[in-house]
Each structure stands twice: as structure tokens, then as C-alpha cells.
Amino acid sequence: MRNRTYHRFAEVNGRQTFYREAGDPGMPTLLLLHGLPTSSQMYRELIPMLSDRFHVIAPDYIGFGHSDAPLRQDFDYTFDNLAAHVAGLVDALGLESYILYMQDYGGPIGFRLFTQRPERVKGFIIQNANAYIEGVGDAPKSVLLPLWENRTPDTEKPARHFVSLEGTKFHWLVGAKDSEAINPDNWILDQALLDRPGTQDYQVDLLENYKTNIALYPEWQAAFRQHRPKTLIMWGKNDPFFIPPGARAYLGDLPDARLVWLDAGHFVLDENAPEVAAEIKSFFSYPRNN
Template sequence: MAETCTHYRTASIDGLDVFYREAGDRSNPTLLLLHGFPSSSHMFRNLITALADDYHLVAPDHIGFGQSSMPSVNQFTYSFDRLTDITEKLIDRLGLGRFAIYIHDYGAPIGLRIASSRPERITGIITQSGNAYTEGFTPFWDRLFAHAKDRGANEDAVRDYFTPETTKWQYTHGVPADRLDRIAPETWLLDQAGLDRKGNDAIQLQLFWDYQFNLDGYPKFQEYFRVHQPPLLVTWGRNDEIFGAAGAEAFKRDLPDGEFHLLDTGHFALETHGDEIAGHIRDFLGRQEGLIRE
């Protein structure tokens, strides 16, 4: 019987500790799981358990998040280019050749930089509120983009996104009443503990500011979709008020053969629809890897 337990490991990359969760037989197809704000690889804990029998799963914490190193903004360049660089070096360190990517929130611009730069390595893309089109931006982003234009103009309003109330809201908004009891309260408490660390507010403000440059990469991402037609699975909360459902639908322009599931939930769809998403992933990756079960 294949080993399915999760291992909690750390790799030294550029003198920084990069924490990652790993499960499953390395000889099986690999799925790289890339988390978003304000979470960590913890968001994938149940998905890893659900898929580890047939897949090799790796879920790192980005620098400044979770259990990875959190150097100050004076010690590390907090940009999505740099976070991508660290992730690519982890991929090389672990010897991952070909793999699928699961992108969520901040994980999208990181994963899509990797995919569009080395398309031959990507066996599939799974996106859960992982944006690649301007249609996905909701009013949630108005103050963030205003902050990007003038960093001092509305910093207090942006800091509202670091509060316990907002962190909990990110998990609960858009979730039907009969699914709220599926959300483990330690999810937002753990995320908030990360945000509350001394100096983390400066890190998150820097990444909020840098996010604007991800949009410059959208034409390259979309060209990659059109030219290489990577297999696509969308498992997106239709009620997400951070990355709206229009962002999911926009993938159809360049990847019309993708598989689309808009779920009746919000931003952290794995918390409320984890079983359904795991099933969709198993079917989707099974078709790519010939692992369809009878």
C-alpha cells in the first residue's frame, strides 16, 4: 500500500528556509500546490490527504507566509518575481520534472510565471480563484489599486485587510448557511497569527503594492494559454467577492476546452467543497495521466 501520510519539510533556498508539505509516492504524477493571501500550505491539508494515494503532492509556504522564513522588507525583495524565483529553485531542488499546478490567489501569478516560462513541464492547470484576466477583479481591489498608484494615500484603508474581521470574512463570505459549519475556525486564526507577526504588515503592504505588476504579465500568460493549450480545470467559488466568477469565465476565451466548475461558495472553496474539488481533480488529472479508476 502506498504511503499517504504528509511530511513537513524545509529546504534552504538562497539562505532562506522554505517550508513545504509533501505526500505521496514520488513516482506518481506530481501536483504543485501554490497558496494565496493570507494563507499558507495549510489550506491544502485536506486535499493532500485526499489525493496522496495516487499523486505526489508538494505544497510550499511562500517566503513571508506560514512556516517559511520571514525576512524583513529590508532583507528581502518582496515581489512576485522574487517569490517565483524561490519557487522555481525549490522545484529544481526537489527534482520535479513535469507537474500540474494548483493556483489560488497569490499562487496564480507565481504559478503562471513558471508555466509560461517552461510550458513543457506543465501537465495541467487547476485554478481556484487564481486570476489571469482583468475581468476577475472585484471592488475589493479598488483600494489596493489606489494604494498602488499612491502608497501613502490610503494605507489605513488597506490595513483593514490585515484585521481579524477581514481574515474571517475571507473564509465566510459567499458561503451558504448550510456549509458554514464546514469551515474550521483555526483556518482564519492561523492566518491571522501570521499577519500579526512583527514586521509582517510591511511585507504584506509591499506585496499589495507589487501586485499591480502581475497584470503586466497577463498578455504573456494568455498567449501561453492560446499557443500551448494546457489542460485546464476551474474549481472556483461563484460567490467570491475577491476574484469574481467573471475571472473564471474569462479563461474560456483562450482555453475553450477547459473544464469549468463554479461552486456555490466563496474565496476559500476547499474549506466548503473539498470533497467535490478532490473528485474533480482526480478525474481531470486521471485523464491526463491515464489514472482513471474503474
């Protein structure tokens, strides 16, 4: 069935990695990379809207969603390692080329894939995923800068609040045009996974490791200029985490990119999935699979 979404697992580097799959594998592949504090569930409504034109793959990173979630003493929670497992899934599924849809954490994971194997990446869809220092808002700075400077129980407290129920709910609701249009299942389901024993410990590890992404911004920007991937930017303009100057900054390195502003916050799909799907289909205009 064309619009059916399948829920599958693949073994990657000895770990079970969950992914959602829909559409004809003969069509161009969209690789949907999720953000914090969620998982591939953030794409559950968008996937069937795209599956008539694309082969859609949406993985859960190790430690997220339905993928294996080893404790921090059993797994090195870094963005390098998360990206390595996504690359391993790409290889396990035999994906020779794909368009990257990146939101939040999906940016640093996707841009690592891009700089490592740029020939495979046929385009970017960037949705509130940052690659420029001017795009980092005061909200994440207040949490992350003290943690990066000196990790102590006191500097960890704001990071742990980031992945508490209050913080998770805030991620989903902040900047929304109509908060009643945001499904509360989002933060309730996400938090149930975040509250598993040991999970918030490694989530703080990842928030500390986010500084490695900032260090890679110049390398990513140089790769944008060198390879000029076809780029669609869909940005929730009310996002306090990744602010509008970060969206506009891409145009300096990718002048042919299309930038679409959405009246939304950090997450946009609950209110704007049909518009996002239409923009993707129009911008990456492949023939319909009949």
C-alpha cells in the first residue's frame, strides 16, 4: 500500500536501530533526522504525505525512541557516534543517495553524513537545524555555556531541566501559533522514554558534547560552498532556540536556497505538515509514481 508506514529494526554496529519506512524504494529517498527531545515519531504525520513521491526513511538514534538505549557506561554518547550509527543504517539499507531532512539534532548528524560522503546527498531540507553561531538563541546559551565551561552538579541542573517534563513540553509548545493544535501525545510519549533509568544522564552528556558541533560550523559551511546542495529551508520563525538569523545565514553559503518562514516555533509539523509536504514536493519536483 502506497501510504502505509512500516516500523522496522536493523542491527547496526551490534545495536538494534529502529526506523520508519514508507514509499517505493525505487523513488528518491528522503532521510528524516529528528531532534531533541523526541524521535522519529515527530514525522509520523508527514511520512504518509510524502510517500507517494519519495522513499522515506526516518530512524531513531541510539538512545532515542525505539532504538537500543544502552547506559552511558556501555555506549559513548557523542554526536560523532550517533552519526556513525545513522551512517551504518544507511549502509545496511543500501541507500546510495538521499535528501536529508534535518531538524535540531538532525542538523549536526546530517551535516556529518554530508561532509563524510557528500556525493550521496542530493539535497537538504533544513527545519530549525543550526550551522551558524548567529542562529543560537539566548535560551540554549544560558543552558549550555556554563555546562561547557565547567560541568558540575550545579551547571548540570539547567540541562536536566531541558529534558524534564516541563522542558520537553516547552520545546513542543514554544512559539506555536495555536497551542491547542499541538498534540499532547508528543511530550507525554517523549517524556516516558526520557524518564527511563539512566536516560537523562546520557542526554546531559549529549548536551555537553554539542560544543563539538559549534566547532565544526566552519567545516560545514565550507562544504556548503563547495558542493552547493539543492536546499529548502523551512523555519519556524518563533523558535527561541534556533533563531531566524540562523536561517538567513545559510543564504550566504547557499544563495540558491529557498527560505520559507512558518508561523511556528521549534517544532512545526503539528500545525504545518501539509504546507511542508507541498513545499518539499514542489521544490524537489520528481514525477509521481503511478
